[in-house]
Amino acid sequence: xxxxxxxxxxxxxxxxxxxxxxxxxxxxxxxxxxxxxxxxxxxxxxxxxxxxxxxxxxxxxxxxxxxxxxxxxxxxxxxxxxxxxxxxxxxxxxxxxxxxxxxxxxxxxxxxxxxxxxxxxxxxxxxxxxxxxxxxxxxxxxxxxxxxxxxxxxxxxxxxxxxxxxxxxxxxxxxxxxxxxxxxxxxxxxxxxxxxxxxxxxxxxxxxxxxxxxxxxxxxxxxxxxxxxxxxxxxxxxxxxxxxxxxxxxxxxxxxxxxxxxxxxxxxxxxxxxxxxxxxxxxxxxxxxxxxxxxxxxxxxxxxxxxxxxxxxxxxxxxxxxxxxxxxxxxxxxxxxxxxxxxxxxxxxxxxxxxxxxxxxxxxxxxxxxxxxxxxxxxxxxxxxxxxxxxxxxxxxxxxxxxxxxxxxxxxxxxxxxxxxxxxxxxxxxxxxxxxxxxxxxxxxxxxxxxxx
Ligand code: ADP
Numbered sequence: 446x447x448x449x450x451x452x453x454x455x456x457x458x459x460x461x462x463x464x465x466x467x468x469x470x471x472x473x474x475x476x477x478x479x480x481x482x483x484x485x486x487x488x489x490x491x492x493x494x495x496x497x498x499x500x501x502x503x504x505x506x507x508x509x510x511x512x513x514x515x516x517x518x519x520x521x522x523x524x525x526x527x528x529x530x531x532x533x534x535x536x537x538x539x540x541x542x543x544x545x546x547x548x549x550x551x552x553x554x555x556x557x558x559x560x561x562x563x564x565x566x567x568x569x570x571x572x573x574x575x576x577x578x579x580x581x582x583x584x585x586x587x588x589x590x591x592x593x594x595x596x597x598x599x600x601x602x603x604x605x606x607x608x609x610x611x612x613x614x615x616x617x618x619x620x621x622x623x624x625x626x627x628x629x630x631x632x633x634x635x636x637x638x639x640x641x642x643x644x645x646x647x648x649x650x651x652x653x654x655x656x657x658x659x660x661x662x663x664x665x666x667x668x669x670x671x672x673x674x675x676x677x678x679x680x681x682x683x684x685x686x687x688x689x690x691x692x693x694x695x696x697x698x699x700x701x702x703x704x705x706x707x708x709x710x711x712x713x714x715x716x717x718x719x720x721x722x723x724x725x726x727x728x729x730x731x732x733x734x735x736x737x738x739x740x741x742x743x744x745x746x747x748x749x750x751x752x753x754x755x756x757x758x759x760x761x762x763x764x765x766x767x768x769x770x771x772x773x774x775x776x777x778x779x780x781x782x783x784x785x786x787x788x789x790x791x792x793x794x795x796x797x798x799x800x801x802x803x804x805x806x807x808x809x810x811x812x813x814x815x816x817x818x819x820x821x822x823x824x825x826x827x828x829x830x831x832x833x834x835x836x837x838x839x840x841x842x843x844x845x846x847x848x849x850x851x852x853x854x855x856x857x858x859x860x861x862x863x864x865x866x867x868x869x870x871x872x873x874x875x876x877x878x879x880x881x882x883x884x885x886x887x888x889x890x891x892x893x894x895x896x897x898x
Contacts, residue, residue: 690877
């Protein structure tokens with residue numbers, strides 16, 4: 446078994462990993478930039494190492510700094526969390542080359558799924574349905590037009606190296622395609638150093654539904670059901686729930702089985718998420734994330750499985766401790782991502798936290814490194830807390846979520862709590878009747894105060 450884990454991350458996810466380690470008797474090493482000296486994950490870890498100045502590129506993204514910290518602290522494994530280096534195949538490779546265990550999939554699988562064009566080819570071969578689109582990379586604007594005509598407008602131009610909603614542009618008609626192609630490839634080149642793009646049919650009313658999988662080194666693969674992450678603004682998720690109000694048990698079982706079979710065929714290990722768009726009863730693969738996801742707690746809440754514990758067990762070479770038949774789903778869970786940003790303008794709002802009070806009670810989980818007097822640094826992602834609420838059914842969950850949001854006090858900063866309070870009252874959300882475009886229109890005020898068109 447792994448005995449000492451270096452957590453190559455910060456914020457709530459570093460704390461989340463630390464907690465699982467501690468419950469398993471595993472020692473933890475926190476790394477931090479000079480801006481994070483007072484962070485909760487640093488305070489609670491067994492050891493901590495400063496790995497550089499505030500800018501992420503010089504600290505949390507610095508492979509030499511992280512490998513040096515693992516060496517001097519005598520860690521035997523590295524957990525990357527999400528974001529930062531978690532989907533960097535070179536990092537996973539170097540971790541292993543330096544004699545540490547990478548807590549995640551193989552570098553080859555990270556590389557494969559990180560190239561969205563190659564990923565689509567691989568999953569088609571493994572039996573997963575995909576969004577109709579171009580084969581391979583688009584050469585130039587003329588090629589973009591030719592492929593879009595074959596697919597039929599509207600289309601979406603996407604970067605093969607894309608992530609975090611960047612490198613994507615919609616073209617409604619043939620008049621938009623040159624601009625969309627130039628925009629997406631320039632943005633992708635600037636953000637990822639790779640401007641290659643492909644084109645997909647743009648689905649107008651889909652839901653975003655993703656399936657959580659867990660696989661060991663012995664060919665055992667199970668799925669832990671789906672999460673509905675359709676509440677997004679600018680392709681960034683804000684609210685996630687499990688199970689999806691849009692699926693019945695037959696659809697849930699069907700997609701779970703397709704995914705498990707495909708993952709076994711691909712030979713993947715550890716945790717992963719297969720993301721789909723779901724429209725008119727059909728699933729269309731969009732990408733696979735080869736890491737733990739921000740929204741993993743909603744899955745944990747309905748199946749009672751600690752995903753980080755399983756990641757650590759699999760990375761230690763243990764077989765999965767249960768089968769698909771052992772997994773029992775119960776109740777409903779919703780997660781609100783609480784960001785340090787203005788609830789209407791979405792301007793970032795870092796700064797010092799005044800009074801702080803987190804909600805509690807049955808079925809309420811808060812994953813956050815915040816405390817009164819803590820200063821949220823301006824250098825990183827604006828996610829400061831995750832509120833995960835569960836109940837016996839969706840209605841109970843919603844009632845509990847509303848009262849938990851009302852109890853939550855984070856003074857001194859603007860946060861997205863008021864926006865979540867509005868969403869939880871909107872009839873469209875209450876009825877579970879929303880698609881991936883609903884939230885964007887809701888916040889831009891195109892919908893009336895009921896959230897109806
Ligand atoms: P990223 O890796 O940047 O998150 P994804 O491929 O996962 O990119 O897509 C992110 C979001 O963009 C999806 O959840 C969905 O809202 C939207 N999107 C992506 N592809 C399509 C499509 N073909 N049609 C409609 N919306 C799409």
